[in-house]
Amino acid sequence: MLKCMAVDDEKLVLDLLVDNIQQVPFLQLVKACRNAMEAAAILHEQPVDLIFLDIQMPGLNGLQFLQSLKNPPMAILVTAYKEYALEGFNLDVVDYLLKPVSFERFLKACNKAQDLYNLQQKSATKEEAPDYFFVYVEYVQVKVSIPDILYIEGMKDYVKIFLASSSRPVITKMSMKAIQEKLSAFRFIRTHKSYIVAAGKVTAVKRDLICIGSLELPLSENYKGEVEKALAL
Template sequence: MINCIIVDDEPLAATLLENHISKIDHFKLVGKAENAMEAYKLLQNQKVDLMFLDIHMPHLNGIDFLRSLSQKPKTIFTTAYRDFAIEGFELEAVDYLLKPITFERFFKSVERVLRNSDPKDDFIILKTEGMHQKLTLSEIVYIESQGNDIKVTMASNVSFISKSKITDLEFALVSKGFVRIHRSFIINARFVSAYNNNEVHLGDHKIPIGRSYKQEFDTFTSFVSKNKLL
């Protein structure tokens, strides 16, 4: 059983999350809080395995609250804004959910908590052409947004089309060696062969760098340098 708490000052958002949690057999909601101080008391008095944490709250926002904790439960950020995804990544959050949160997106997020997989064998499951396709992360070269679909290109040069949004995958993959460098592209840093300020080369594939993704690109270059990928 995974003990959960919800920290959110919006009653409707908290109720929606509570309904989602009630549908997962292995999840148990052990408390709700409307601000950081109430959440802190819950963490002191309850065994909490997973915290659903809103970012915009009175007095102390969710990012600063999580950063202040010496012992952090697994955390899934919930927010109406995508601006804090990098901070969430740095705090090793499980995921970053954008409101309003559908059950499908919620389930994709909590599946990572339920699944205890070896990072070398980590994977995603996408519905493609009526089938649920298991795609090993280490074999994905890049992901491209194509309107209401995404195209996933593999190392074998095979591609898969799925009716998904690129934002649904962005936060989950960034801690796995992936980075979003354009509104339409997420790349796997393991396949980078060259880059400059305008584009990244993944073998024969050339991916443009979007101006508004400079911070993500800086994170990417730091990752490349740290892991000696080039």
């Protein structure tokens, strides 16, 4: 759900924006404002993810308002003046809508905003995820560096974690599903019911084998589609 705000000094246009927002399932309207100063006060109290913003408004115009914000939300400009388009996109706005705006065009802009928001959230999750985890090895917690992992082999209730820095694998009691969840924010590929491989370590793919240097690991028919997608084959 994207929290949003609409800002336009024309009441009829503002009412139409509000009506359109209420028809989009993934939008939640926080406030409809008649000028930039009112919007600034609201943002100070309650940040939003997306703002629908007119450009030509008395006092502080829409572009000046965006430039004044330290951490501006995503913005969709809604205006009658196409000459501001270049300046708007220089401010990294999501979209630029010319009045009068059809609901179809409005929805297209909203979908772009949602896609961008989802991408930002996914990137933030990856950045925040630690690049290591701990596993029990003979009653001792051992740290495993994720960038050091070459591949993982499942053996019933245990997994072997093979590392670039060691000739001996780390063996711990864990299911393949559990370790796959630990690696979900990183580029690892399930190549077989018993194998997970670091995508960045793959050097070649054969008909039924996936290679890490001279090492050849099984590639199951059931996972070929996933492998091809992950490696852009």
